[in-house]
Amino acid sequence: MPAAPPSKIAESPLFKELREAVAKETAAITFACGGTIPIVTTLPDSDAVATGSEELCSTSCLPVDLRWDPNDACVEARQAKITFPLEPSSRGNLERLVQDMAPATFGRGGKDVYDESYRKAAKMDPTRFSSTFNPYELGIVDAVAQALLPSLRHSEQARAVKAELYKLNLYSGPSGKFKAHMDTPRSPAQFGSLVVCLPLQFKGGALEVRHKGKAVTFGWSTANNGNDGKTPSICWAAFYSDCEHEIFEVTEGHRLTLTYNLYSVRGNGQLGGNFPWLDSTQLPLYKTIHDLVHDTAGWEKGGLIGYNCSHVYPHTNKSKLNFLVPDNLKGADMLMFEIFKSLGLKVRFRPVVSDLGNIWSDEGNPLPLVGLGLKWQVWDMFENHLTEVFDDWAGRNEKPTTNRWWLSERPEGEDEEEKEGRYVDFHDVHWLNDWGHQEPQVTWIAYGNEASNVTSYSCITMIVEVPASGAQEVAGTSK
Ligand SMILES: O=C(O)CCC(=O)C(=O)O
Numbered sequence: 001m002p003a004a005p006p007s008k009i010a011e012s013p014l015f016k017e018l019r020e021a022v023a024k025e026t027a028a029i030t031f032a033c034g035g036t037i038p039i040v041t042t043l044p045d046s047d048a049v050a051t052g053s054e055e056l057c058s059t060s061c062l063p064v065d066l067r068w069d070p071n072d073a074c075v076e077a078r079q080a081k082i083t084f085p086l087e088p089s090s091r092g093n094l095e096r097l098v099q100d101m102a103p104a105t106f107g108r109g110g111k112d113v114y115d116e117s118y119r120k121a122a123k124m125d126p127t128r129f130s131s132t133f134n135p136y137e138l139g140i141v142d143a144v145a146q147a148l149l150p151s152l153r154h155s156e157q158a159r160a161v162k163a164e165l166y167k168l169n170l171y172s173g174p175s176g177k178f179k180a181h182m183d184t185p186r187s188p189a190q191f192g193s194l195v196v197c198l199p200l201q202f203k204g205g206a207l208e209v210r211h212k213g214k215a216v217t218f219g220w221s222t223a224n225n226g227n228d229g230k231t232p233s234i235c236w237a238a239f240y241s242d243c244e245h246e247i248f249e250v251t252e253g254h255r256l257t258l259t260y261n262l263y264s265v266r267g268n269g270q271l272g273g274n275f276p277w278l279d280s281t282q283l284p285l286y287k288t289i290h291d292l293v294h295d296t297a298g299w300e301k302g303g304l305i306g307y308n309c310s311h312v313y314p315h316t317n318k319s320k321l322n323f324l325v326p327d328n329l330k331g332a333d334m335l336m337f338e339i340f341k342s343l344g345l346k347v348r349f350r351p352v353v354s355d356l357g358n359i360w361s362d363e364g365n366p367l368p369l370v371g372l373g374l375k376w377q378v379w380d381m382f383e384n385h386l387t388e389v390f391d392d393w394a395g396r397n398e399k400p401t402t403n404r405w406w407l408s409e410r411p412e413g414e415d416e417e418e419k420e421g422r423y424v425d426f427h428d429v430h431w432l433n434d435w436g437h438q439e440p441q442v443t444w445i446a447y448g449n450e451a452s453n454v455t456s457y458s459c460i461t462m463i464v465e466v467p468a469s470g471a472q473e474v475a476g477t478s479k
């Protein structure tokens with residue numbers, strides 16, 4: 001970047017500090033985020049609700065109900081319930097909640113310990129309470145995903161965030177606190193914690209999150225209690241598990257929080273082949289495909305079914321191939337894959353080049369070529385070698401005439417195709433549909449009288465293997 005002329009701002013220590021922080025690494029500036037959401041206690045008139053529901057969702061939230069199982073079974077349900085913001089008449093219920101909570105332990109040396117000099121707090125497990133607060137509805141989970149998973153967002157594998165309710169915590173005055181600690185990840189997928197502070201009056205109790213010499217403080221005592229003429233609000237903060245954090249002493253009142261564990265999970269657009277709750281047997285084409293592949297007379301010797309994917313995938317771009325299948329399949333492609341897999345059938349993804357009429361033809365008709373693997377190659381071919389190179393690509397050659405691509409790129413033993421016979425003849429496949437979306441697969445220069453630039457396009461297909469005598473023996477694998 002060309003150097004800018006010196007200016008007052010550029011010379012300022014703060015600007016220099018900011019530049020250094022940004023240059024270091026993004027993790028140093030994106031380790032925590034938070035916000036405040038006002039609670040609306042009076043609904044707008046019905047017309048405004050009809051037209052303004054979107055705004056209602058994202059910029060404010062409705063009062064929050066909290067219900068719990070009281071220690072004393074004789075307590076009525078209405079006495080074990082609090083609506084936030086707290087009505088003065090519900091104070092007694094808050095005191096009951098405080099009594100019903102248990103001392104909060106914490107992990108030290110692999111054990112759960114209770115030590116008030118380190119953590120003075122009370123807790124309730126989520127099996128004993130429920131609340132109407134939903135961090136997904138308010139967009140908090142999406143905001144956290146966007147702010148705290150930036151490196152993953154920009155990679156091929158965009159991830160989603162799952163927020164799992166972990167505890168209801170209470171830090172009360174005069175000396176509730178939690179000294180500096182890091183949270184124990186509950187699984188390798190856990191990357192952070194979300195804390196949601198319910199609107200009660202308290203003093204002190206700021207949460208400080210620290211990472212690589214930087215600190216962010218979330219002081220919620222006056223922000224959310226509805227005093228000082230402020231609107232009662234829900235305050236929240238999210239941060240990475242490996243960030244040290246601390247809750248300073250609560251000097252007065254009750255600081256009541258919902259805590260969530262944050263997990264990085266497969267999200268929308270990545271669920272193909274990975275979503276166990278999708279019941280393939282209830283998909284519209286399941287019965288037809290099931291009956292087709294179970295037609296033992298038709299599949300005496302087994303065979304192949306070909307399905308051309310209808311959506312666009314970056315299947316010719318090597319850097320993106322690993323992320324292609326089956327995770328990112330969409331729409332009909334995803335559903336077809338789910339059906340084939342649930343029937344226990346082997347599915348391979350292969351590019352088919354459809355327009356090689358000048359090289360291979362079948363009584364004058366262009367004969368498409370089923371490619372061996374999803375590998376993008378630069379084919380630096382001479383005219384005479386063109387057929388050979390395509391033959392290598394399709395797996396027609398016993399031994400490829402060139403070893404510059406897949407042999408050299410795939411570690412030995414990893415190539416399943418090699419063991420099972422790689423070559424698929426276009427005519428051996430029972431094609432279900434026409435070409436889907438096609439992408440340039442290879443470009444070469446053909447020369448004779450006049451040189452010309454030729455580009456061949458490929459479509460990504462699923463080649464489904466039906467065993468001899470149909471899928472009878474794998475029928476038990478369907479859901
Ligand atoms: O309540 C908070 O602000 C954070 C709680 C916390 O650090 C924890 O529960 O581990």
Ligand SMILES: [Fe+2]
Pocket residue numbers: 181182183193245
């Ligand atoms: Fe913590």
